[in-house]
Amino acid sequence: MKRTLAFIGSMVLILALADSRVAVAQEKQALVPLKVQLVVSRHVGDKKISSLPYTLWVTANDKRPTSVRMGVTVPVPSSVVTKEGVETPSYSYRDVGTNIDCQAIGQPDGQFNLEIKLNDSSVSFDSKDSGQALKGIPAFRNFTSNFSILLKDGQTAQYASATDPVSGETLKVDVTVNVLK
Numbered sequence: 001m002k003r004t005l006a007f008i009g010s011m012v013l014i015l016a017l018a019d020s021r022v023a024v025a026q027e028k029q030a031l032v033p034l035k036v037q038l039v040v041s042r043h044v045g046d047k048k049i050s051s052l053p054y055t056l057w058v059t060a061n062d063k064r065p066t067s068v069r070m071g072v073t074v075p076v077p078s079s080v081v082t083k084e085g086v087e088t089p090s091y092s093y094r095d096v097g098t099n100i101d102c103q104a105i106g107q108p109d110g111q112f113n114l115e116i117k118l119n120d121s122s123v124s125f126d127s128k129d130s131g132q133a134l135k136g137i138p139a140f141r142n143f144t145s146n147f148s149i150l151l152k153d154g155q156t157a158q159y160a161s162a163t164d165p166v167s168g169e170t171l172k173v174d175v176t177v178n179v180l181k
Contacts, residue, residue: 032060033180034112036102040120043170052098057180060104060112071097074123076138094140096121104177111150112177116159118145120171143171153179 036058041051058066075091082088101117120143145160156176163170 029061029106031062032104032106032112034058034060034104035178035180036066036104036114037176037178038100038116038118039174040098040118041172041174043172044168049169054098054100056100056102058102058104058114060106062103065101065103065115067102068100069097071095071099071121074138094123096123096140107150111152113148113150114175114177115148116145116175118147118160118173119143124167139166141167145173149175151175151177153177 034057036056038054038056039051040054042049054068054070056066056068073093073095076094077089078092079090080087081090097120099117099119103115105113105115107113122141123138124141125138141164143162145162147159149157149159151157154177156174158172158174160173161170
C-alpha cells in the first residue's frame, strides 16, 4: 500500500512538473506581431533597373504562414488560325508575378527565424534580353527561393542573389524585420 501511494505521489509530482514546463514553453512562444519587408530588385552591372517592395504583417510563433500573391495573367500568342482568308490569332495564357510565403519563429536570444518562400516570374518581349531570335516572342523568367534567415528587430540582410544566365540581370532579395509595438 505504501509503495502504491509513493508511486501515485511520484506520478502526481511528475505530471505537475511536466505541466509547469509546458506552461514555460508556451510563455516563450508568445505571439509577436512583425512587419517583414522584402525588396526584389533587378540589376544590370551596378545599375538598378527595378525595385519591387513587399510588406507583410507576420505573427511570429503562429502556425499559419502569411502569404502574398501579386500577379497578372498574360496572353501568349500560340498560333494563327486562317479562316476564309482571315488570320485570327490564338492565345494561351500564363500567370506571371510574385508569390511570397513567410513564417517567423522567435528565438530565445531575441532574433526571429524567418522562413521565406519566394517565387518571382516575369515576361520579356525584348529579343536581346530574352535570347529569342524574333522580336515579339515572349521569354519567361522564373526565380524560386526557399530560405531561412535569422534577423533581430530592425535588421536588414540580403538573403538571396542570382544572375539570369540569358540576360545577365542579377536579382537580389533584401529582407527587413521590425517588431510592432
